Amino acid sequence: MDFFRVKTTEEMTDIIDQHVESIALTGTVPTDKASGRVLAMDVTATEDVPGFSRSTVDGYAVQAQDTHGASETMPAFLHYAGAVEMGKTPNQALTADQAVYVPTGAMLPEGADAVVMIEDIEKNDDLVQVLKPVRHHENVIVRGEDTEKGALVLEKGTVLRPQESGALAALGISRIEAVKRPVIGYLSSGDEIVPYSRETLSEGEIRDVNGVTIPALIQEWGCEVRIAPIAKDDRADFQEKAEALFEDCDMVVMSGGSSVGVKDYTTDVITSLGDKEPGLLVHGVSVKPGKPTILSVSSKKPILGLPGHPASAMVIFHMFGKQIIDRLMGKKRVDRHTTVARVSQNIPSSPGRTDYIRVTLHTGTPYPDAEPVLGKSGLISTLIKSDGLLEIPERKEGVLKGDLVKVHYFI
Amino acid sequence: MDFFRVKTTEEMTDIIDQHVESIALTGTVPTDKASGRVLAMDVTATEDVPGFSRSTVDGYAVQAQDTHGASETMPAFLHYAGAVEMGKTPNQALTADQAVYVPTGAMLPEGADAVVMIEDIEKNDDLVQVLKPVRHHENVIVRGEDTEKGALVLEKGTVLRPQESGALAALGISRIEAVKRPVIGYLSSGDEIVPYSRETLSEGEIRDVNGVTIPALIQEWGCEVRIAPIAKDDRADFQEKAEALFEDCDMVVMSGGSSVGVKDYTTDVITSLGDKEPGLLVHGVSVKPGKPTILSVSSKKPILGLPGHPASAMVIFHMFGKQIIDRLMGKKRVDRHTTVARVSQNIPSSPGRTDYIRVTLHTGTPYPDAEPVLGKSGLISTLIKSDGLLEIPERKEGVLKGDLVKVHYFI
Numbered sequence: 001m002d003f004f005r006v007k008t009t010e011e012m013t014d015i016i017d018q019h020v021e022s023i024a025l026t027g028t029v030p031t032d033k034a035s036g037r038v039l040a041m042d043v044t045a046t047e048d049v050p051g052f053s054r055s056t057v058d059g060y061a062v063q064a065q066d067t068h069g070a071s072e073t074m075p076a077f078l079h080y081a082g083a084v085e086m087g088k089t090p091n092q093a094l095t096a097d098q099a100v101y102v103p104t105g106a107m108l109p110e111g112a113d114a115v116v117m118i119e120d121i122e123k124n125d126d127l128v129q130v131l132k133p134v135r136h137h138e139n140v141i142v143r144g145e146d147t148e149k150g151a152l153v154l155e156k157g158t159v160l161r162p163q164e165s166g167a168l169a170a171l172g173i174s175r176i177e178a179v180k181r182p183v184i185g186y187l188s189s190g191d192e193i194v195p196y197s198r199e200t201l202s203e204g205e206i207r208d209v210n211g212v213t214i215p216a217l218i219q220e221w222g223c224e225v226r227i228a229p230i231a232k233d234d235r236a237d238f239q240e241k242a243e244a245l246f247e248d249c250d251m252v253v254m255s256g257g258s259s260v261g262v263k264d265y266t267t268d269v270i271t272s273l274g275d276k277e278p279g280l281l282v283h284g285v286s287v288k289p290g291k292p293t294i295l296s297v298s299s300k301k302p303i304l305g306l307p308g309h310p311a312s313a314m315v316i317f318h319m320f321g322k323q324i325i326d327r328l329m330g331k332k333r334v335d336r337h338t339t340v341a342r343v344s345q346n347i348p349s350s351p352g353r354t355d356y357i358r359v360t361l362h363t364g365t366p367y368p369d370a371e372p373v374l375g376k377s378g379l380i381s382t383l384i385k386s387d388g389l390l391e392i393p394e395r396k397e398g399v400l401k402g403d404l405v406k407v408h409y410f411i
Numbered sequence: 412m413d414f415f416r417v418k419t420t421e422e423m424t425d426i427i428d429q430h431v432e433s434i435a436l437t438g439t440v441p442t443d444k445a446s447g448r449v450l451a452m453d454v455t456a457t458e459d460v461p462g463f464s465r466s467t468v469d470g471y472a473v474q475a476q477d478t479h480g481a482s483e484t485m486p487a488f489l490h491y492a493g494a495v496e497m498g499k500t501p502n503q504a505l506t507a508d509q510a511v512y513v514p515t516g517a518m519l520p521e522g523a524d525a526v527v528m529i530e531d532i533e534k535n536d537d538l539v540q541v542l543k544p545v546r547h548h549e550n551v552i553v554r555g556e557d558t559e560k561g562a563l564v565l566e567k568g569t570v571l572r573p574q575e576s577g578a579l580a581a582l583g584i585s586r587i588e589a590v591k592r593p594v595i596g597y598l599s600s601g602d603e604i605v606p607y608s609r610e611t612l613s614e615g616e617i618r619d620v621n622g623v624t625i626p627a628l629i630q631e632w633g634c635e636v637r638i639a640p641i642a643k644d645d646r647a648d649f650q651e652k653a654e655a656l657f658e659d660c661d662m663v664v665m666s667g668g669s670s671v672g673v674k675d676y677t678t679d680v681i682t683s684l685g686d687k688e689p690g691l692l693v694h695g696v697s698v699k700p701g702k703p704t705i706l707s708v709s710s711k712k713p714i715l716g717l718p719g720h721p722a723s724a725m726v727i728f729h730m731f732g733k734q735i736i737d738r739l740m741g742k743k744r745v746d747r748h749t750t751v752a753r754v755s756q757n758i759p760s761s762p763g764r765t766d767y768i769r770v771t772l773h774t775g776t777p778y779p780d781a782e783p784v785l786g787k788s789g790l791i792s793t794l795i796k797s798d799g800l801l802e803i804p805e806r807k808e809g810v811l812k813g814d815l816v817k818v819h820y821f822i
Contacts, residue, residue, distance in 0.1 A: 031607070035627040049791075051612055056720070056789055086644055087603030089614040103672075105603055105719060107615040146790045154795070161822055162627035163794035166721055169607035169623040170791055192498030192516055196442070196580035201462055203500040204518040212580040216446040216573035233497055262514075308516060309467070310577055337820050339750040340777050366751050366815040378467055379557045380460075380581055383574035384565070404777040409748050411572055 006284035006291065008394055009319070009354040015281050016323050019297045022157075022330030023250050025180040031168045034160045036222045037178035038330045043154040048144035049170045053108040057139045060099040060121055060128055061112035067133040075122070075129035084109060099128040108140060115139035146170065157332035179330040183224045185245030186215050189231035189238055189266075190256040190308065209310040209380055210255040214317055218253075220411055221325050231256075235265040239272070246273045246301065250328060253321065255306040255313050267294065270305060274298030286353045286394060289377035290316035295324075302328070309378035315356050315389060318408065337409040341370035343390065348398040358386035359407060370407050386410065417695035417702070419805055420730070420765040426692050427734050430708045433568075433741030434661050436591040442579045445571045447633045448589035449741045454565040459555035460581045464519040468550045471510040471532055471539055472523035478544040486533070486540035495520060510539040519551060526550035557581065568743035590741040594635045596656030597626050600642035600649055600677075601667040601719065620721040620791055621666040625728055629664075631822055632736050646676040650683070657684045657712065661739060664732065666717040666724045678705065681716060685709030697764045697805060700788035701727035706735075713739070720789035726767050726800060729819065748820040752781035754801065759809040769797035770818060781818050797821065 007015070026040035055061065062078060070076035083101035084090045090109035094100055099116070100109050108115070113136050120132040147153055153167055154160075160168075160178070168176060188211045196207040208230055215225040228245050231238040245252050252273075254266070271280050275298055282295035289312035294305030302324050306313040326334045341361060349355040359370040370390050375382040388407040392399055399405055418426070437451035466472065473489060481487035494512035495501045501520035505511055510527070511520050519526070524547050531543040558564055564582065565575055571589070579587060599622045607618040619641055626636040639656050642649040656663045663684075665677070682691050686709055693706035700723035705716030713735050717724040737745045752772060760766040770781040781801050786793040799818040803810055810816055 032623050032626065035631060050617055052614060054617075054789075056787065086601060087615045105601065105617070141787055141789050145787070146792050153792075162624040162631065163725060163791060163797075163821070165627050166620045166624035166725070167791050167795055170618055170620050170721075172607065172610050172612070172618055174608040190497060190516065196583065197585040199583050201583070203463060204498045206461055206465075206516070207581055207583055209577045209581050212443050213573040213577035215443065216576050220446060220573065310581075314574060314577070337748040337750070339748070366817070368751075376467065376552055376556070378465075378552050380574060380578050381557050381564075384578055386574075406777070410574070 004280070004283040006286045007282050008286050012282055012285050012295070012320060013323065015295065016320065016327060019278055019281060020302050020324050020327040021300060023180060023182055023328050026177050027180050028175050029178045031165050031174050031176060034165050034168070034176055034178060035162055037160050039154055039156055039158045039160060039176060040179045040330065041177045042152060042156050043168065043173065043176070045147045045149050045151050045153050045171055047171065048149045049147040050141060050143060050145070053140055053142045055102040055104060055106055055108060055115045055139060056141055057115055057117045058104050059102065059115045059117045059139060060130070061094060061102045061108050061115050062099050062130065062134065063094070063096055063112060064114040064134050064136045064138065066097055067114070067116060067130045070130045070133045072131045075131050078128040078130060080123065080126040080128050099130070113137060113140070155332070157330050159331055159335060181222060181224050182250040182325065182328045183226060183248065184218045184325070185226045185228065185249035185252040186211065186218065187228040187231060187241055187245055187252065187254045188256050189233065189254065191233040193230050193256060195230065210306070210308070210313045213310060213314050214253055214255065214306070217314070217317055217321070218325070221322060222329065223325060233262050235269070238265065239269050242269050243273065246303070249301070251302045251304070251324065253304045253306060253317070256308040263292075266305060270294060270296050270303050273303060274301060287316070288353055288355045293320065295320075310380045311358075311383050312377045314383060318389065318410065319356060339407050339409065340367055340404055341390070341407045342367045343399050343401060343403050343405050344369050344371040345401050346398065347372055347392065349392040349396060351397050352394055354394045355392040356389040357392065358382050359388060359390045360385055361387040361407065367404065370405060415691070415694040417697045418693050419697050423693055423696050423706070423731060424734065426706065427731065427738060430689055430692060431713050431735050431738040432711060434591060434593055434739050437588050438591050439586050440589045442576050442585050442587060445576050445579070445587055445589060446573055448571050450565055450567055450569045450571060450587060451590045451741065452588045453563060453567050454579065454584065454587070456558045456560050456562050456564050456582055458582065459560045460558040461552060461554060461556070464551055464553045466513040466515060466517055466519060466526045466550060467552055468526055468528045469515050470513065470526045470528045470550060471541075472505060472513045472519050472526050473510050473541065473545065474505065474507055474523060475525035475545050475547045475549065477508055478525070478527060478541045481541045481544045483542045486542050489539040489541060491534065491537040491539050510541070524548060524551070566743070568741050570742055570746060592633060592635050593661040593736065593739045594637060594659065595629045595736070596637045596639065596660035596663040597622065597629065598639040598642060598652055598656055598663065598665045599667050600644065600665065602644040604641050604667060606641065621717070621719070621724045624721060624725050625664055625666065625717070628725070628728055628732070629736070632733060633740065634736060644673050646680070649676065650680045653680050654684065657714070660712070662713045662715070662735065664715045664717060664728070667719040674703075677716060681705060681707050681714050684714065685712060698727070699764055699766050704731065721791045722769075722794050723788045725794060729800065729821065730767060750818050750820065751778055751815055752801070752818045753778045754810050754812060754814050754816050755780050755782040756812050757809065758783055758803065760803040760807060762808050763805055765805045766803040768801040768803065769793050770799060770801045771796055772798040772818065778815065781816060
């Protein structure tokens with residue numbers, strides 16, 4: 001099966017981009033509950049924001065040209081022509097040589113084009129002395145300066161952060177069409193795996209750590225999760241549980257089943273699901289840890305087989321599961337926080353393989369220092385000590401102490 | 412009031428650390444729902460993890476010394492002594508010159524101290540030929556290697572990420588004591604401010620953008636939010652709404668009320684709440700944008716007054732609100748993702764003031780490029796284009812094109 005030679009991480013990434021599509025279902029979501037959701041529509045401004053020219057300071061609305069050349073020794077003299085109230089329309093237009101008091105945020109009177117800050121004014125009865133000149137539009141946000149009516153404000157596929165929700169609120173858009181939250185199914189398997197809540201273990205048993213960490217990541221990334229009961233190392237049991245999840249979910253994630261006999265039927269079960277188009281795409285990635293990763297797409301649903309070791313499973317799920325989920329959610333790009341760091345010691349690596357090294361980040365200027373966390377890939381304790389994953393690209397034979405490297409943050 | 416000279420960002424940070432304490436209430440949370448919560452207890456391992464020595468590969472358990480010197484041309488010859496089943500205790504101990512098949516994750520027989528990978532074995536009936544030597548403990552995770560019984564696994568104040576929840580699961584800890592989610596009250600004020608869902612505005616009105624963005628951040632950071640109805644520019648109305656929130660919440664955040672008359676009573680109202688110990692701490696921070704920031708702590712509850720401009724309010728809430736909330740949650744350190752970036756153009760700044768410049772990050776090697784987003788601080792559109800905030804420390808007169816700078820990611 002030459003097709004199933006191990007893939008590079010770049011090939012894996014390309015395969016995900018090519019074969020994983022956004023789920024088609026969308027729903028209406030209130031703007032104030034939309035943070036983290038992905039827009040399923042373009043948003044165009046139906047009005048100018050702000051809808052009127054506003055002062056950004058407490059001061060006096062003027063015509064800027066009346067203040068040119070003004071100074072403390074040679075003030076410009078203007079006539080006081082009243083005050084604007086917050087949230088109200090000014091009573092009259094401003095003409096040359098007039099000044100009208102405006103508080104921060106209030107509407108500028110017609111005819112005014114700038115505001116002199118109150119600390120640059122001296123006022124005696126109806127005489128307003130301007131001690132400092134202002135430019136056209138100084139201390140003013142003009143109508144439509146934030147968003148002009150008719151402009152494309154947010155594109156389909158935009159992830160709504162608090163500020164995007166704020167921009168929708170500014171336009172009075174109180175409901176939006178968002179991509180439905182994907183439902184991700186999770187299945188652990190293995191005769192030795194028992195529910196994590198089991199207090200006393202028999203010899204040879206271990207608790208289901210992946211059944212906690214992977215669902216936690218799924219939820220952290222904005223999806224719903226369905227967790228199946230742990231499958232035994234038995235093809236019929238595994239098939240039944242995998243099929244039920246596949247039926248109910250937009251994606252299925254599995255872990256475990258890495259011993260030889262089990263490996264064989266795991267792939268068989270994965271490839272038996274759905275319409276088998278395009279079917280099995282990846283069977284092994286040249287990455288450490290996490291080489292025995294499987295990816296299939298069938299009936300538009302990705303099926304991701306993770307390694308059984310908890311730390312390997314988390315690394316793979318961070319690096320590729322996130323990308324798959326972001327695609328399912330219809331995000332325009334993968335959302336990932338990284339930093340540049342300086343590595344604290346030499347780390348060897350094999351060329352032809354991407355290494356993800358767990359690191360602790362220590363504050364430094366200008367770069368943080370990235371110190372590798374030592375320990376075998378199966379150890380969950382190594383992940384507790386880690387702030388992120390240092391990436392050694394496959395073309396490199398390792399990194400040297402002092403090299404600048406890219407670190408992917410954990411959440 | 413010399414005490415209320417404008418504070419530097421460093422002073423602001425120190426004041427928060429000194430005066431904001433973790434809320435005392437804790438609650439019991441299931442481990443699989445604990446992601447994002449803060450531990451209110453130290454967690455000590457009550458057993459070894461793993462509870463038995465396990466193989467990390469499919470292969471043959473051996474005594475490592477029996478394989479020394481083995482090679483493809485000079486294999487070590489061992490006697491096949493059966494196979495271990497997943498999740499079961501091996502039937503018998505392994506003695507010198509024996510090899511027992513173990514799948515990945517299975518328990519090592521007593522007497523074995525290493526595993527030879529299956530690809531380094533040739534087996535004929537009961538003869539096992541080892542083609543490659545293994546070291547003591549190679550391909551094995553020994554009992555207690557992840558966590559030893561009695562060890563401090565997680566300290567009080569640790570934020571539970573998925574991996575920390577996984578470590579708890581590995582120990583069979585299904586419920587933990589966590590700091591209660593803080594309840595944060597939010598209040599917008601201003602005669603010109605109307606609910607964001609108002610479809611048609613009268614002249615001079617604007618929609619409540621901060622009432623969407625700030626509560627979204629509060630929830631993003633793991634707190635509950637209570638939103639009060641918008642207060643008018645009227646002292647009695649403002650006092651009543653602030654008092655009600657203060658009563659119900661662990662912290663109160665306000666925005667607006669920045670015009671001169673209103674400013675006066677905003678501070679009066681803030682300082683009237685609770686036991687007034689220590690009371691008003693900050694009245695102005697030397698930061699751009701966001702100078703008119705107010706911080707008070709009373710009855711152990713922080714009260715934060717944000718500037719009214721939506722973008723300024725978000726910047727201040729990101730930089731200081733997050734720190735206050737992290738302290739309330741009992742986090743050992745402020746959780747913040749930053750990166751080093753190379754600035755794409757000169758940006759001037761005034762010494763004695765910290766500038767937070769909105770930037771777009773562009774992929775680059777080894778550093779991303781940080782390009783400033785231009786526009787007045789009141790414009791929410793500037794935040795939509797931004798990936799984060801570039802910090803120009805107060806001792807600097809700006810940054811030059813090509814300088815390495817620190818960028819704080821938005822979520």
